[in-house]
Amino acid sequence: MGDGCDMATLAEIARRAGVSSALVSRVINNDETLRVSQETRESVLRVVQEVNYAPNVAAQSLRSSKSGTIAFVVHDAANPVYGEILRGAQAEAERQNKAILLGDSAAGNVGNSRLAQMIRGGGVDGLILQAAGVQADNLIIKAAHKKVPVVQLQTDIGLGGSLVQLPDAPAAEIATRHLRELGHRTIGCLATVEGLTFTESRMKGWQHEMGADADPSLVAHAAPFAEEGEAVTRELLLRRPDISGLVCFNVVAAIGATRAAIALGLDVPRDLSIVSIHDVKFAEDLKVPLSVVRMPLAEMGQVAIKTVCIEARELPARIAIETSPEFVQRQSTAAPGR
Amino acid sequence: MGDGCDMATLAEIARRAGVSSALVSRVINNDETLRVSQETRESVLRVVQEVNYAPNVAAQSLRSSKSGTIAFVVHDAANPVYGEILRGAQAEAERQNKAILLGDSAAGNVGNSRLAQMIRGGGVDGLILQAAGVQADNLIIKAAHKKVPVVQLQTDIGLGGSLVQLPDAPAAEIATRHLRELGHRTIGCLATVEGLTFTESRMKGWQHEMGADADPSLVAHAAPFAEEGEAVTRELLLRRPDISGLVCFNVVAAIGATRAAIALGLDVPRDLSIVSIHDVKFAEDLKVPLSVVRMPLAEMGQVAIKTVCIEARELPARIAIETSPEFVQRQSTAAPGR
DNA sequence: GACAAGTGGTAAATCGCTTTACCAAACTTC
DNA sequence: GAAGTTTGGTAAAGCGATTTACCACTTGTC
DSSP states (O other), X not given: OOOSOSOOOHHHHHHHHTSOHHHHHHHHTTOTTOOOOHHHHHHHHHHHHHTTOOOOHHHHHHHHTOOSEEEEEESOTTSHHHHHHHHHHHHHHHHHTOEEEEEESSSSOGGGSHHHHHHHTTOOSEEEEOOTTOOTHHHHHHHHHTTSOEXXXXXXXXXXXXXXXXXXXXXXHXXXXXXXXXXXXXXXEEEOSTTOHHHHHHHHHHHHHHGGGOOGGGEEEXXXXXXXXXXXXXXXXXXXXXXXXXXXXXXXXXXXXXXXXXXXXXXXXXXXXXXXXXXOTTGGGBSSOOEEEEOOHHHHHHHHHHHHTOOXXXXXXXXXXXXXXXXXOOSSOOSTTO | OOOSOSOOOHHHHHHHHTSOHHHHHHHHTTOTTOOOOHHHHHHHHHHHHHTTOOOOHHHHHHHHTOOSEEEEEEXXXXXXXXXXXXXXXXXXXXXXXXXXXEEESSSSOGGGSHHHHHHHTTOOSEEEEEOTTXXXXXXXXXXXXXXXXXXXXXXXXXXXXXXXXXOHHHHHHHHHHHHHHHTOOSEEEEEOSTTOHHHHHHHHHHHHHHGGGOOGGGEEEOOSOHHHHHHHHHHHHHHOTTOOEEEESOHHHHHHHHHHHHHTTOOTTTTOEEEEESOOXXXXXXXXXXXXXXXXXXXXXXXXXXXXXXXXXXOOSEEEOOSOOEEEOOSSOOSTTO
């Protein structure tokens, strides 16, 4: 039994089996055009087993210009929402036999990182970007674009490549309609960062469902952090004390919104109903279990990987995830005044 | 201005600058032993700028036997606790100029994955393993061990390499002592999976603080999932209704424990005080805001990367994180019966 | 016995970068 | 003006896997 301690090479195996390294490679890779006797093939495979051979990935990668690696850059890996996307991506990557290089644009300067070097230097086969508001990195990514297929998630920051979109407008509509059906008329909108593609789509959904009641002063924008959601909601509620329902575009911000409401002495849902887009584990364990619209996040991760692995010249410009958002009723929403 | 569209090579640059590719390489890498005229150097660098040169990472990797990549395998990337570890790891990886390849042993079969191929084939410079209860993967990992430095987090599954440990016993002591000081005597222990290194260390902490009151029937084990924490706690509380305080080794299980208590009609903290190891964002937003002992998780991630990057022959067998756990009082603990 | 058609392989050129060893020409030095 | 020394580089050998082109030998065929 080999001990696997030696970094065996093709040449080493060839030597042990008494054949050429070309033959070994062709046997291992099941070259259809190869004509080889059964015994030679077996003796080669035996040696391969013995030395526990594993091909050198750098050599393969150099020769084939394929790294077997996908860069997945999110802007805050700690956000539970991204965890879900990543889960779907991981599973699909497994199927495509790719490994995932994780980048966190919040955790540091992606532009100068090793990851960027790899992207620029042919070290990844594709790039998936979840970049809600990245700035300086654009240059690097842009430069990379010609070399590597790029898939953007949720928002188009103008890099070309494909844009994968969730059913944003429908989700916002579902959330808003839920409150409307409960009897709410003055419904605030705690949106995500202004200008992002998905923010605008969700705004459209809210506006559509609000109809004539869609007053711009009911809208506020917050990045997906609880603290910011809290601060922004506080201002919104002070500005428009008549708001009886609130649609949040991000569940983390929604948690902040709940804090703000409670801090203002409001009862949720009696004084303020809150519904959010995106679910989170332990939503039911919250002080106020949030009613939410669940998005097909894992599917988005999966589609992103699948798309970036397409060998075709040009990727589709847009890919819409069609799976319907799922409304989950919990205890943060009720009829107004009750 | 170059368009960066062409995968420029050293040879291409050499041709354009009218020098040899060896010279270009040595200029780029600031070879101290190189003697070169100022103008030649400048003209080389000018061409490098022009074509927006980025070295081919596969070639570098092949030549140098360094990939600039660390594999980081967790057993459930969605667990918020690991998110924190990963955050520290990311930051340190940035400093070490390494990229992180993320593996999720829950998301699929790590053994057959592309990641495993890379580990075995010299495609990573190190392997960090957070493997609370992995089984089949051991073989692969073991095989990899001779080729690549391995760092295990929190628990030793016998792979050799380094083991990074949190202050487990102190954390459990702090949690238990907190309840003792509140006046609790019959304190349950919702431990993590039996046999894991950190589980045993924390058990020691609980036992030490409990002294003669450390009855084995007060102990139950649960994997870090809310559902399992709930089920196991339910049984424990039914078996020992006299328990007035509960120390949980994992915050996710603690959330489940809270569910179980509530389902049994108990009020937390009046009828049952719950304290957990590990903090989580939004702990204060929970129905019962959990009192916790915060662990230096980000530091552990950082230390893991730092350790795995050490060039020395042999890594230290054990590395203890010395930073003290921090107790955070919230509303899940109180004096018994009050 | 000459020619074609298999059979069972091998040699050698890449892929792009790094690094060691070496070298020609121009200066010193005595 | 012969022997060093410095200056400013270059040639070439890898790293390990893949792949194309080719080759020697054996069989069959008429």
